[in-house]
Amino acid sequence: MSASTDTRHLVVPCPFCGTVNRVDADRVADRPRCGSADCRRPLLLDRPVSLHDADFRTVIEGTDVPVLVDFYADWCGPCKAMAPVLDDLAAEWSGRVLVAKVNTDVEQGTAMAHQIRSIPTLMVFAGGRMVAQQMGAIPKAAVQQLVARAKG
Numbered sequence: 001m002s003a004s005t006d007t008r009h010l011v012v013p014c015p016f017c018g019t020v021n022r023v024d025a026d027r028v029a030d031r032p033r034c035g036s037a038d039c040r041r042p043l044l045l046d047r048p049v050s051l052h053d054a055d056f057r058t059v060i061e062g063t064d065v066p067v068l069v070d071f072y073a074d075w076c077g078p079c080k081a082m083a084p085v086l087d088d089l090a091a092e093w094s095g096r097v098l099v100a101k102v103n104t105d106v107e108q109g110t111a112m113a114h115q116i117r118s119i120p121t122l123m124v125f126a127g128g129r130m131v132a133q134q135m136g137a138i139p140k141a142a143v144q145q146l147v148a149r150a151k152g
């Protein structure tokens, strides 16, 4: 990634209360907390962040780093196989790439809008637009390549 003095931000929904938070990408390692006065719980950015129909566009359009989204379902075996890979990458990329997941059974509007026909499907978004996608479970190195391609 090119050096820049511009502060980049991640937009993420709180896993506990759903409040959408805007986080300085350089401060992710400081374990930021939810900005809601009633919550203040940690945002858990070292693991995949669950996105929903209500916040998906806000997160994709407001986040300045690439966003990797795993479209999955709980009953899907290959999705379960992918989960540890995405957990690893979320921890490794903390603040540099936002790793997110969408439960296609629950968030049907988002799944339909992105024409998800099989799961798992991985999509990479940058600058609010989808720039790469891959259907089916793939190894960690292939996920890294998918995101590297998106960074140009």
Ligand SMILES: [Zn+2]
Pocket: 014, 015, 016, 017, 018, 019, 034, 035, 036, 039, 040, 041
């Ligand atoms: Zn919260």
